[in-house]
Amino acid sequence: MASLNVGNLGEYLREQRRNAQLSLRQLSEAAGVSNPYLSQIERGLRKPSADILQQLAKALRISAETLYVQAGMLDEREREELETRGVILADPSINERQKQVLLQIYESFRKENGLGTEDTEGGDASGTAGGSAVTPPSH
Incomplete structure (x- = not known):
C-alpha cells in the first residue's frame, strides 16, 4: 500500500470524528472537503495541506496544532x-x-x-x- 506516513494522522482523525459522533459525510461537509478525499486521509493515502487540517480541526472543534503535530508538520x-x-x-x-x-x-x-x-x-x-x-x- 502506498502510505505517505500519515497513518497516525488518519487514525487520529477517524477517532476524533467518531468521538464527535460524525459520519464521514457529515465531517466532509462541515470541513468543506470531498467525502472520498477525507476517506483517503483517514486511510493514510493522502497527506492534507495545513489549510485542510485547519478546516478539519474547526469542524471537529479541536486544536489545529494537534493535527499539525499528528501530520508531522509541527513538533x-x-x-x-x-x-x-x-x-x-x-x-x-x-x-x-x-x-x-x-x-x-x-x-x-x-x-x-x-x-x-x-x-x-x-x-x-x-x-x-x-x-x-x-x-x-x-x-
Whole structure:
C-alpha cells in the first residue's frame, strides 16, 4: 500500500470524528472537503495541506496544532508553546498589557532554559491570538 506516513494522522482523525459522533459525510461537509478525499486521509493515502487540517480541526472543534503535530508538520514542543501562548491570549480575565507581560516572562524563562524560539518578535506575540492562526512550516 502506498502510505505517505500519515497513518497516525488518519487514525487520529477517524477517532476524533467518531468521538464527535460524525459520519464521514457529515465531517466532509462541515470541513468543506470531498467525502472520498477525507476517506483517503483517514486511510493514510493522502497527506492534507495545513489549510485542510485547519478546516478539519474547526469542524471537529479541536486544536489545529494537534493535527499539525499528528501530520508531522509541527513538533510537540512547538505545539505546547503555541497552546500556552493561546491560553494566555484567550484569557478574558486579564487585560492586554498583562497578557503581554506574561508572554514576555514566559519567553524569558524559555530562553533561560535554552528553549527560546528563533522567530520571537521582541516579546510581542499579539499576532498569534488564540494560537489558531498559526501556520506550520511548509515541508
